[in-house]
Amino acid sequence: xxxxxxxxxxxxxxxxxxxxxxxxxxxxxxxxxxxxxxxxxxxxxxxxxxxxxxxxxxxxxxxxxxxxxxxxxxxxxxxxxxxxxxxxxxxxxxxxxxxxxxxxxxxxxxxxxxxxxxxxxxxxxxxxxxxxxxxxxxxxxxxxxxxxxxxxxxxxxxxxxxxxxxxxxxxxxxxxxxxxxxxxxxxxxxxxxxxxxxxxxxxxxxxxxxxxxxxxxxxxxxxxxxxxxxxxxxxxxxxxxxxxxxxxx
Amino acid sequence: xxxxxxxxxxxxxxxxxxxxxxxxxxxxxxxxxxxxxxxxxxxxxxxxxxxxxxxxxxxxxxxxxxxxxxxxxxxxxxxxxxxxxxxxxxxxxxxxxxxxxxxxxxxxxxxxxxxxxxxxxxxxxxxxxx
Numbered sequence: 001x002x003x004x005x006x007x008x009x010x011x012x013x014x015x016x017x018x019x020x021x022x023x024x025x026x027x028x029x030x031x032x033x034x035x036x037x038x039x040x041x042x043x044x045x046x047x048x049x050x051x052x053x054x055x056x057x058x059x060x061x062x063x064x065x066x067x068x069x070x071x072x073x074x075x076x077x078x079x080x081x082x083x084x085x086x087x088x089x090x091x092x093x094x095x096x097x098x099x100x101x102x103x104x105x106x107x108x109x110x111x112x113x114x115x116x117x118x119x120x121x122x123x124x125x126x127x128x129x130x131x132x133x134x135x136x137x138x139x140x141x142x143x144x145x146x147x148x149x150x151x152x153x154x155x156x157x158x159x160x161x162x163x164x165x166x167x168x169x170x171x172x173x174x175x176x177x178x179x180x181x182x183x184x185x186x187x188x189x190x191x192x193x194x195x196x197x198x199x200x201x202x203x204x205x206x207x208x209x210x211x212x213x214x215x216x217x218x219x220x221x222x223x224x225x226x227x228x229x230x231x232x233x234x235x236x237x238x239x240x241x242x243x244x245x246x247x248x249x
Numbered sequence: 250x251x252x253x254x255x256x257x258x259x260x261x262x263x264x265x266x267x268x269x270x271x272x273x274x275x276x277x278x279x280x281x282x283x284x285x286x287x288x289x290x291x292x293x294x295x296x297x298x299x300x301x302x303x304x305x306x307x308x309x310x311x312x313x314x315x316x317x318x319x320x321x322x323x324x325x326x327x328x329x330x331x332x333x334x335x336x337x338x339x340x341x342x343x344x345x346x347x348x349x350x351x352x353x354x355x356x357x358x359x360x361x362x363x364x365x366x367x368x369x370x371x372x373x374x375x376x377x378x379x
Contacts, residue, residue, distance in 0.1 A: 007270065008370060015366050160348070
């Protein structure tokens with residue numbers, strides 16, 4: 001014989017908890033090695049690869065950087081960046097965003113040096129990459145002057161979760177109906193503390209400001225790792241070991 | 250977002266919670282999940298209607314260990330975005346993704362809720378052997 005009973009169970013589980021924890025651990029581990037991780041996000045063609053090429057030209061061999069670049073198919077971006085950086089192309093097949101597992105796999109395939117900067121060039125898409133924490137220390141969203149100044153309000157999560165807005169292709173400002181002020185105003189309704197830098201990667205305009213911003217952010221990470229470990233909404237407080245700065249900045 | 254992979258994860262979590270509970274009970278021959286309540290944050294990037302469609306299509310697909318979900322009903326509670334103003338401490342509901350403090354007009358704030366997708370409760374029917 002059997003008897004049937006109904007039970008009500010309080011579960012209260014965040015479905016993304018395991019992923020958040022993994023991202024926080026990755027972020028902490030990278031900070032401990034002195035590697036500042038930058039997740040570059042934008043719509044396709046906004047100029048992520050060009051910004052990295054310009055960054056390499058500005059810094060020359062003075063900085064130890066590596067790049068992981070995500071696309072659905074081809075090695076075109078990796079081929080462009082290979083003259084400048086150790087680079088791995090992450091081809092996602094059909095997926096419209098990168099996930100941490102893919103990033104960790106790509107990182108393991110790079111030469112095992114202590115990098116000062118790891119740039120992750122995400123798949124061009126303003127929707128899904130916003131929901132995937134790759135263990136980065138900063139998320140940088142690019143908007144090009146050719147794609148319109150109305151994007152922040154239409155893709156709020158991407159702008160809410162980014163720390164820096166880079167306006168690209170400023171050399172075209174005279175030819176397109178685009179207002180940097182309107183863009184920034186729209187973005188700051190969503191993320192009040194969002195910083196902004198204007199660049200033209202082809203002419204190197206603004207690139208020194210961008211590179212100085214990166215340097216400053218990395219120095220802040222080296223001085224206060226806890227601040228960056230907490231970024232990305234960690235499920236629990238992580239114990240951050242003492243910082244290690246074993247190589248020259 | 251990717252609602253189908255989210256629902257797959259949700260079904261695994263439901264089964265895990267049901268099994269954990271039944272182990273504590275002992276003597277259960279079958280567990281039928283009757284109701285599932287989730288909270289879907291407005292800033293989670295998850296579309297509730299797509300979750301609902303995927304759930305109705307996929308429930309039952311991951312059943313094992315005597316737990317069945319094929320008749321489970323899903324209730325999705327929308328979680329508004331709640332934020333706290335860093336300047337004046339006021340807590341407010343964010344409307345239309347406008348993160349503006351209604352008291353001091355500052356845009357410097359911290360999100361308290363509405364970013365996540367939570368499994369809140371499940372109702373299960375147990376067949377206890379007598």
